[in-house]
Amino acid sequence: MKQQNKLKILNDPIYGFISIPSEEIFSIIEHPYFQRLRRITQMGLSYLVYPGAHHTRFHHALGCMHLMQKAVQVLRSKLVEISEDEEDALYKAILLHDIGHGPFSHALEYQIIKNVTHEQLSCHFMNELNRKFNGSLTLAIQIFKGEYHRPFMLELISSQLDMDRLDYLKRDSFYTGVAEGNINSQRLITMLNVVDDQLVVEEKGLYSVENFLSGRRLMYWQVYLHKTGIGAEHLLQSVIKRIKELLDNGVEVKLPDNLKYFFNKDFFSFEADSKDLERFSFLDDSDIIYTLKLGSAHRDFVLSELCKMILNRQLLKIKFSDKPIPQRKVDKHLKKLQKSYQLTEQEASYFVFSGDVVNLAYAKAKPIQILNKKGKLIELIKAGKEDSFKALLKEVKKYYCCYPKLQD
Template sequence: MKLKNKLKILNDPIYGFISIPSEEIFKIVEHPYFQRLRRITQMGLSYLVYPGAHHTRFHHALGCLHLMQKAVQVLKSKSVEISDQEEDALYKAILLHDIGHGPFSHALEHQIIDKVTHEQLSGHFMSQLNKEFNGSLTLAIQIFKGEYHRPFMLELISSQLDMDRLDYLKRDSFYTGVAEGNINSQRLITMLNVVNDQLVVEEKGLYSVENFLSGRRLMYWQVYLHKTGIGAEHLLQSVIKRIQELMEKEIAVDLPKNLEYFIVNPDLDFDSNTHDLEKFASLDDSDILSTLKLGKDHKDFVLSELCSMILNRQLLKIKFTDHQIAPEKVQKHLSQLMLTYNLTAHEASYFVFSGNVVNAAYAKTQPIKILNKKGNLIELIQAGKEDSFKALLKEVKKYYCCFPKLQE
């Protein structure tokens, strides 16, 4: 039974009231593809570190839509020509830019489906919706894919200063309680302009941009690259990897049907096979949580232990260092684990990891252009005279090793 709902205003804890700009966009929000985002956690397993971080991709997408409306209003007030069709397309593109995310967002992006990114899946979902909505998403898809002749529209969706980043930093800051990400998105949007169809920032917004980039860098260290979160994601990825290995050996694993489809069918065709896309549309966080609850009672020690560790938050110990992890150190942890639990080297490798993370505030490959008072465009680092701007270019790499706490 489907009842007609005229709701056009939503109450958001970040921005207050968010309005849905048209009946058709509201129908897209109502679509099962989009409603699935209510069941996709925005920040993966970060709630194991920050208990409040249970917000979803649904929240984020609507927040991005709200900011895009503000950006369009600002640009139009500065005599930037944006037609009604372009405006509608911008709203649809930003609303759907993350619709291709799978369970737990980035945590499992390449585990369940290899070689297909969430951006590509978003494109497939948009193409399917375009068929259902009689071609009304054609322009939105062109903008999303960077095929439209006005580059600033893609920059509003995907760049170093896009509506996506402006929302997720502020939203993730709110739900984690990490104040460094609480950027002034409204101030940044007010400083936007367009020159030669390129997105620029007016000179008086220079320090707001610096604050935004610095806040993002701090959020990466404190939240997105938090060592406990990294360890938890490794465990979750190991669960999927172990399930795949067991099933290849024809060892039965009790799985939700939605997930089982992707484990037993690695060769997927989203370009021409609508069935595969529909199957993916039925997959969400609940399937992974069910898998963990079923897996903790499996006879295989590795799978059972991995699932139990996540469910009970008995996570790995992880240490960061400025130097590469010596292979002997990794081997030491592996040997201890093998001895303690009578595991093979391969089985122990599911619990011991090493790797690195990289964090940089600003990438010159996607320059932010500053519009000075003389009407000239200057790249951000040249526009900022202080040393603090040059510091934004510094890339920091940290190495890590994680292993079970029992090995101390």
């Protein structure tokens, strides 16, 4: 059944009313490729740590489009020329920038389809939508791929101060209840300008940028790199790895049809009229949840236990350290688990492992330029002379070890 397209206004818990700028953009939002984002969790398994974090990529994409509308208004008020075609392309590009995410977002990136990023998949989806919408996304794709001659438009979509980050920090802060990420996105957008087709921030927005970067760093430690969340994502990745191993060894594993399709192939094509892209468009979080439920009853102890641990939130213990984890500590936990459950070392390695995480607030290689009152551009760290700005350059690395909570 078809319905007549209309200009819509949506009510968002972060920004209030969000308007959809054109009937064609409404039609793109209504397309099954985009509607799938309602079934892709924005923050993976973070809801196992923060119960409210059930918001989706659908919410985030609409929020980004709303912020892009605000950015276009601000830049035009400062006499930056943006044509109607460019405006339309910016809205489409930011709306679709995450459409290639698979189930549970970053948690399973490269796990289902190796060597293909979600950005590449987003581009494949955009190409297919471009064919379905008679070439009307051509300019949006050029901007998204960095092929358009006005670089600031890509910077609005992907940079250290883009609409993507401005939305997800504020949105994730709201749904997790972690106040540190509640940035003032409206003020940051109001301080934007363009010089020589490069996105810059006016000098009076300097400390707003510092607060934004500091808030992002804190959100990484408290939310995105939360130790319980890291452990849960490792378990989920271990489920996929174990299923593939069992299938390779001829062991039957019940799976949703679309997921089985990707497990049974090594090479994928996402070009025009691609069946692989169409298949991928039917994958979402529900396929993985169903897989966990099926796997929990499997006769293989490793797969069954991994699935139950996630479903019942019986997660691994994880300890952070400022120094690399000695292998002898990992071996100690491995041997203890092997002895308790009569497992091989390879089987025990699904539950005991070590790794590291890195948090960097500001990458100087992709500088944020500050426009001072004299019209001169100064790189952020040089413009902010206080030590707090220099601290943003410090990369912090932490090491961790995961293992089951066994009784002595």
